Amino acid sequence: MSTMSPASPLRAAPPAIPDTTSSAPVAPDGPPAPVRRPALDWRIRFAVLALIWGFSFLLIKVGTQAYAPFQVTLGRLVFGTAVLAVAMAVKRVGLPRGARTWGHLTVAAFFLNALPFSLFAYAELTIPSTLAGICNATSPLWGMALSVVAFSEDRPTRRRVAGLGLGFIGVLTVLGVWQGFSGLDLGGTVMALLAALSYPVGWIYLRRTLAGSGGSALSMTGAQLLLGTVQLAVVTPLFTTVPGSFPVVPLLAVVALGALGTGLAMLVQYGLVAEIGPTTAQMVTYFVPVIATVAGVTLLGEHLSWNTPVGALVVLAGAALTQSRARGGSRSRRGSTARQA
Template identity: 75%
Template sequence: MSAAAPLRPAPSAGTPPVPSAPAARPPSPVPSPPGARRPVLDWRIRFAVLCLIWGFSFLLIKVGTHGYAPLQVTLGRMVFGTAVLGAVLLVRRERLPKGVRTWGHLTVAAFLLNALPFTLFAYAELTISSTLAGICNATTPLWGMVLSLAALSDDRPTRRRVAGLGVGFAGVLVVLGAWEGFSGQDPAGTAMALVASASYAVGWVYVRRTLSGAGGSNVAMAGSQLLLGTAQLALVTPLVTSFPSSFPVVPLLAVVALGALGTGVAFLIQYGLVAEVGPTTATLVTYFIPVIATAAGVVLLGEHLNWNTPVGALIVLAGAALTQSRPRRPRP
């Protein structure tokens, strides 16, 4: 589940945090200078923690909506996520980016990568399972491929990647049980989850084209983006929802965890992984999110799981992997 727009190529999540339209092969990670401080935890442990955080995000959204309106869940998520990155900026004494143009692009990025998809997923989970929402999130690479075919990417699609697009969307049909007329699935909720995933893809294309050379640190850019997204939701939420008459503890804790961990801490882990092992390896988190989301929904929420859901999810992930494949470079 995507939470922010780092300057260097990185996987987007989310939600989510999932690669979007194919871009040029990202550079290898820069080796740390001599004497640089090494992370306390091995990157594999941090990778596993990131998979768990983003995989459980869909369960937390579902629990949060049991006590609060979807927009309130999203606003709370943004507030706590912004607080985490703001605290990091204060500790590091980093400044926010400068320039009206940069802040204008960050405003659009905040809408496409945070405010809109987070809200759509929250509304979607009123009528669909967290399992289905997590699987829909995995379609972001497929939407990225659609944008690539629409000439929004500099990469020329290969046959393998176009085939991956077809395989991926065939997997979506399997998940939804198309041969049964999509019985048992709410069309509106499913559509909102798919549109949220497409919003991630559009947002990452926009970010790469407008903010790749904006300057400033990744944390500063991400914190500014989350701050703008929080402001957008703070303006809309009071107009659409009424102030809660009570504050149920469990849904409130779910919203706090969703924001602080799924939006704040997850980005910091993600950026550290990209810097240490490179974007290619860090992107693999994409393929674990729906698996964890499915397991969490079934085990902890008691969501029903038909045979076509895991089978379709595997087909979606296979298609997503094909859309990200690139031809090998010839040896000099």
């Protein structure tokens, strides 16, 4: 999470900006290797992935009820890394080699895992999980704006600029700016938006540094999560103390957040991208805030004003427009854009 994000969280990259929740690193360019079609239909796996990432924000909220945000993030990374370690062992995939690769993955782990996961955990101390899920959906908007600056070939079209403007209006609607932000905690909201911004910063960094490096996607994803775990393992003891008790429900929430929302979700998305391509696979992004909202309202009893779902729909519409491009552009640029697992 995704929480995704993500990620994340989260992930093969679409032609322009990668998926907003999975937070996984890039894989080498070139034609994909032949993939054996799984027994489970891709539509079912697509729905499962959307549910996992959508519920990640609820799990963060439950986890922070008993544990400090850094502890929730550390647990998330530990269990997510464990899942990928098992997958690497089963497939007999080793960790990447080379100091340069590990150096770039260290930066990626910070922007794609350690920083956004921590920011979302801290944000949900003061804002509803529904709002956190909606803020996560702004990642494509941030990504579109940043890619124009970072890559000369990512020239904005009128449609994408319109999508950026529409998304901005959607964010203001969600926040209820005409009512003084509808009583929402500004600090928590800003942290959630910064978490969403952190994902495309990490994706762009990886695209500029490790695209075409020749490493295995699973290997690089596992290394990235391992490095993120090390980063949190260093930081967490400095700002938290060992919990006096370990309530079962919040503990299970952290375990599920890591094992399902981070580890398993990355593996599922990797399979989806290999089977149906990044463009279709990334559409899961647009279901995540919807599921997060439903989960927060029905299971946590969070209040939902009319402007929240309306603004969320506007944000998603804007995000969809920023990902659109002229025919032919996608094919010509797919080879130069890094894929993520």
